[in-house]
Amino acid sequence: MKHQLRVVALAAITTLACAPTAQAVDFTRIGTEDAFRSYIADRTLVDEFGGTRVFAANGGIGGQQDRATVSGGWVWNNGALCHRTRLNGLEVELDCKYLYMRGNIVVMQQKRGRSTEESWTLR
Template sequence: MFKIIANTLFLVALSAGTAQAWERVSTEAAFRALVVGHRQVVDGSGYIEVRADGSVRGQWNGAPVVGSWVWSDGYYCRNLRIGSTETGTNCQRIDSESGQIRATNDRGQGRSTTARIE
């Protein structure tokens, strides 16, 4: 019994030391430091680049991406055109973890996309 408990405690300690939790990006300054000027790459789909001047550029499923963004009330709000399709404005909750970001649509209530920051 002692051996089982010891092994369990060891595994818990090991996983606690290596696991990283997603952290909310809650300020524009933190968002800019993490994302602006870097590509956010979604394997198999494409990438976007969020720029300091408020523009967004990239490529998604072979189509060009153009648009604009602002930081509003703790959310990244962007309006994009992918090819000829307008996405409309969507404010996203941004979380980060080890060189990745997770953007969740509809102020954190919708679909999430995870991207690698390059």
């Protein structure tokens, strides 16, 4: 009986590990700088906690996170949004993210799609 449970558990884990991510199924990848500029640049993104980001068309970043001021800069590189973000002047992130979009939801997948995701709502 224990062996059967292990086999079933292993099969379930394998199925989950091989399942496509939400981005691959429901979301459209933003893979070019032109698409990024058309859909996201100069618009406010809001996270689940009320934090904001604006990726300005001129390459700057602005916004608020908790009570801190967000600043920084971005460039488009090989299909990814690469940015340096600061909170109250202290660098907190340097990363290149793949972007996906469905309606007014934007998902950013860190480390060029190899790490965690964060969801934002476009305003």
